Amino acid sequence: VDGLTLNATYPTINVYGVDFDTMMAKVQQDLSEIGVELELEPVEIAQWAELVESDGIPVTAVYFAPDHIDSSQYVQYFGLIEGSSWLGRSGVDPNSEEQQLFADALAASGEEKTDLYTQLGQAMIDDRIILPLVNPGLVLASASDVTGVRYSACCNLELGGLGIG
Numbered sequence: 555v556d557g558l559t560l561n562a563t564y565p566t567i568n569v570y571g572v573d574f575d576t577m578m579a580k581v582q583q584d585l586s587e588i589g590v591e592l593e594l595e596p597v598e599i600a601q602w603a604e605l606v607e608s609d610g611i612p613v614t615a616v617y618f619a620p621d622h623i624d625s626s627q628y629v630q631y632f633g634l635i636e637g638s639s640w641l642g643r644s645g646v647d648p649n650s651e652e653q654q655l656f657a658d659a660l661a662a663s664g665e666e667k668t669d670l671y672t673q674l675g676q677a678m679i680d681d682r683i684i685l686p687l688v689n690p691g692l693v694l695a696s697a698s699d700v701t702g703v704r705y706s707a708c709c710n711l712e713l714g715g716l717g718i719g
Contacts, residue, residue, distance in 0.1 A: 562592040562613040565602040569617040577687065578615055610643055615687075623712050625671045629656050632684045633674070644683050652677045 562582070567574050575596055582592040592613060597605070605611055620627035632640045634649035635656055641648060652674060659670035678684060694711070696703045702715035 557589060559591040559593060560612040561595060562615075563595040563597055563602065563605055563611045564615040565599040566596040567599055567617070570619075572617065574615055581615075581685075581687070606643055610645060625675075626656075626660060629659075629674060629678070633678055634681055634683065640683065644681075646681075646683070649677065649681065652681075 562578060564574050564578050578592070578594055578596075582594055585592055602611075602614070606614060618628070618631060620631075629635065629652070630638055632638065633652050633656060634641050634644060634646060635653045636648050655670055655674040655677060659667055659674060662670055694703055694705055699718055701717040701719060703711070704715075
């Protein structure tokens with residue numbers, strides 16, 4: 555990849571303390587170490603939405619926070635499956651393996667479900683379309699009698715799981 559230059563158009567937003575200008579500068583710095591140059595182009599979110607849904611953008615960023623902690627929403631958004639947001643943006647054909655693994659995972663439970671999502675996650679990694687970034691600076695604090703507080707790399711705090719006692 556030495557000598558590869560890509561446009562990186564992204565929205566100028568700050569979500570839950572994650573400033574996209576700072577984040578993309580770090581991504582640019584990290585990728586330059588392997589010979590990939592990103593030409594950063596920050597735009598307003600409305601312009602970004604128009605661009606990403608039309609001809610696409612070679613490299614971009616989006617903040618993802620699903621409604622619940624099940625892995626299904628991540629796959630439905632980023633997987634190369636029919637109906638996913640990122641399938642249309644990627645410009646590639648659906649991945650039939652991911653489609654089948656997803657259907658099987660939705661029907662499974664327990665260890666089988668965990669195994670299927672692990673396989674599905676690996677298939678998504680192998681697509682080389684998505685580069686997940688996690689905010690390492692997240693701090694959750696609560697009173698000692700609050701139960702159910704847990705960190706999730708992909709989700710907001712699950713309010714339904716909180717309790718007192």
